[in-house]
Amino acid sequence: MPLKTCLFVLISLVFAGFSSFSQNASDTLHSSMTGLIAPLGIPLVLSGNFGEFRGNHFHTGLDFKTQGREGFPVLAVANGVVTRVKVRPGGYGNALYLKHQDGATSVYAHLSLYSREIESWLLRRQYASRSFGVDACPVTPVYFTQGDTIGWSGNSGSSGGPHLHFEMRDKHQKPVNPLQWDLAIFDSRAPEVGRLWVVPVDSRGLENRDAVVKVNKGDTVTHSAGFVHLCVEAKDRLDGASNVCGIYKLEVEIDGAVFSSYSIDTLDFSVNKDMNAHAYYPAWKSSKSQVHRFAPLPGNRLDIYQKRPAENLMISAGETTSIQVKCWDAHGNVTSCSYSIYGQINSKESVTTAIHSADHNPKKTVAALPNRLTELSVDGMSVVWPKYSFYSKETASLSVMGVKEMAVGPADAPLAKPFTLTLDCPAGECDYWVAERRNEKGKRAGVEVCECESTKLTFSSSKMGIYHLIQDTVPPRVLPKHSASPIMENGDLIFHVEDALSGVSQVSGFIDDQWVLFHWDPKRKTAMYHASDLHHISGGTQTVRFVAQDEVGLISEWSGNVTFP
Known part of the structure; x- marks a missing residue:
């Protein structure tokens, strides 16, 4: 149970030697530290570890398997105070940050639920701010003792399946490898x-x-x-x-x-x-x-x-x-x-001439260096790579394949900062444009929303390649999840919501024109009002209105009368 007093004792050995972690280069890291307990009470099996490649970054924690399901108690690894509760549709989903006596922080992500005290505070906060997303700290400090249940494991945010993402951060909020503690994680397999x-x-x-x-x-x-x-x-x-x-x-x-x-x-x-x-x-x-x-x-x-x-x-x-x-x-x-x-012996040096993007004209190239701003302009299109965008010397390129298609290269080089491309609005139409990035097979690999200023469109991206402009004229799709009505037997309201191109940016719901909280899960394409919120009239017929907006500003709405049980 969370402690109600502001005084709590933390075992001093838990985080001793934190400042030396970055210097620790011994061949065996595991169990070089003691003092933490495991964040789960089930056998510890990892689906991801610290330092593996993920998307465009290193993974900064451990991913604990939860036997393919949600709902295992998540435990405070040491005494601490809650310093941050973050809720968002993507990313870490439902996450809790617990600060310990020496300034170190443990992080627990993709939770399905928080402890009762946190859940109560969170619901009040969401209704007060009229927002599903929250990034805040309870005004009244919430303390946990080592072994307390801080929440329950889940699959929220951008999680690819039920698991617990766990991090340890030093007092400067730099992630440290949790495997240096003596957690019961076994490994006899060599790399x-x-x-x-x-x-x-x-x-x-x-x-x-x-x-x-x-x-x-x-x-x-x-x-x-x-x-x-x-x-x-x-x-x-x-x-x-x-x-x-x-x-x-x-x-x-x-x-x-x-x-x-x-x-x-x-x-x-x-x-x-x-x-x-x-x-x-x-x-x-x-x-x-x-x-x-x-x-x-x-x-x-x-x-x-x-x-x-x-x-x-x-x-x-x-x-x-x-x-x-x-x-x-x-x-x-x-x-x-x-x-x-x-x-x-090579009689003739092989000179790098490939641009690593589609060979279409008109095209321009320029030598790009990490410490220099780089610019190119071709037929009314221009692209700018800010200083320190490139990690090494590259041959930057811009190819124009048509009014709505271009290639920014080299596509096989990473960027530290996004480039920005500017062009004239196609046919004078400046609204609802997105830039679709295509892979080598011509399939969609990503979408960037274009910004309009006067008669110009701009978009930015950290990934180079072939881009095609598309006008997004179709609003999000919104409909009751399971039948003609969103009402469930227990009084919950569930909507299906998705967008085929630019993506859903926000959702909101109302009962008799009063804002109510909808829990939005993009990967399941659902938004749900929980009847336990008690913002409806049991046995009464009320008007429900649900609104979804996509990234270019197009809006869809469902409205109808429902009778709550």
């Missing part, structure tokens, strides 16, 4: 290390990503002499699950000398998307393969590297370069692999 990737680098410092050579473990490959970037396929799996997780530590030796090394003890939200510069981005973008670079790109700001190479690796003609890779997981399991590259 899986695959092929070595050899990426040629030309005399201008550009990667030739169309000429990558892949080397199997134990093999020797003949490669043109010259500078190269090296990467390796590496991932991990833990006992009890087949889910692909991330590695903890990687060390590379070149001809017997340490070339590079890194370990993921702590991360930093402000630069976490630089995962794209640590990964070999084309492999992650196309197939979600975890391919790790040995040397970080120049614009990579991640503070995870113990050894950074001073310069690119040179493959010398007539010589064999030996590469030894050691890879650890947090439990100390290790895999070691070797590869060799024989340098072949």
Whole structure:
């Protein structure tokens, strides 16, 4: 039960040594700390770990499996006070932040419910603000003792299935690897290390990503002499699950000398998307393969590297370069692999000319550097990459394929900051436009909403590629979830809501013109009013109105009379 007093005692050992976490590079991380209890009272099996690749960032916590269902009690891992309750349709969904005596914070996400005290405060807050989304702290402090139930596991937000996302953050709100505590998480499986990737680098410092050579473990490959970037396929799996997780530590030796090394003890939200510069981005973008670079790109700001190479690796003609890779997981399991590259004399350097975007005219290219603003204009279209957008030297490009279609490149390079593209409104029509990004097969890979100013459209994106302008003229689809009426036997109201293009931006509901709370779940395409809120008249017939708006401002509405049980 939550403590009602403002005085609580925290075991001092729980967070001792927090400031040294980023320096901890030992081969075995697990159980180097004590003092926390597990956040779940069931056998601990991970579907995701700290530092694995996720979307455009490193995963900053542990994902605990909950046996394919919701509703397990989630426990406070140590004494603490609630400093943040966040509710949103996506992301972490229902999340709770518990601050501990030394300033460290534990985070519990994708909950189905909070404790009774938090739920009561939250409902009042949502009705007072007329908003489903909340990001606030209770005015009256709420305390939990280690082992108290802070909520129940769920599948809220952008969760791909029932589980608990758990984080530990230091006093500066930097995530730290929870596997350093002695949680009962077992792992006897060593990391899986695959092929070595050899990426040629030309005399201008550009990667030739169309000429990558892949080397199997134990093999020797003949490669043109010259500078190269090296990467390796590496991932991990833990006992009890087949889910692909991330590695903890990687060390590379070149001809017997340490070339590079890194370990993921702590991360930093402000630069976490630089995962794209640590990964070999084309492999992650196309197939979600975890391919790790040995040397970080120049614009990579991640503070995870113990050894950074001073310069690119040179493959010398007539010589064999030996590469030894050691890879650890947090439990100390290790895999070691070797590869060799024989340098072949190359009479003519292979110069990188590919733009990595559709070869259409008119087209312009320009050399882009990480520390320089980059601009291109073609036929009334212009694109701007702000300073520090690129992680390395690239050939930026803009191709115009028509009034409504363009390609921004190189599509196989990551960006630290989004580009902005500006063009004239097609046929003088400036309303309801979106830019649809298409993949190599021509299918939709993402949508950006266009902004209108005078006769110009603009959109921004962190992903380069082919974009096609589409006018979104169809409002969201809204209808009762199960029948002609949204009313359920228990008095709940449930609507189906979705949008085919720009996406639903917000929903709202009213009973007799009074705002009521609808819990919105985009992945299930549902919005629900809970009868337990008691904002209706039992046995009475009332007018229900439900409104959904999409990202370009189009609105749909359902209205009708319902009789509540």
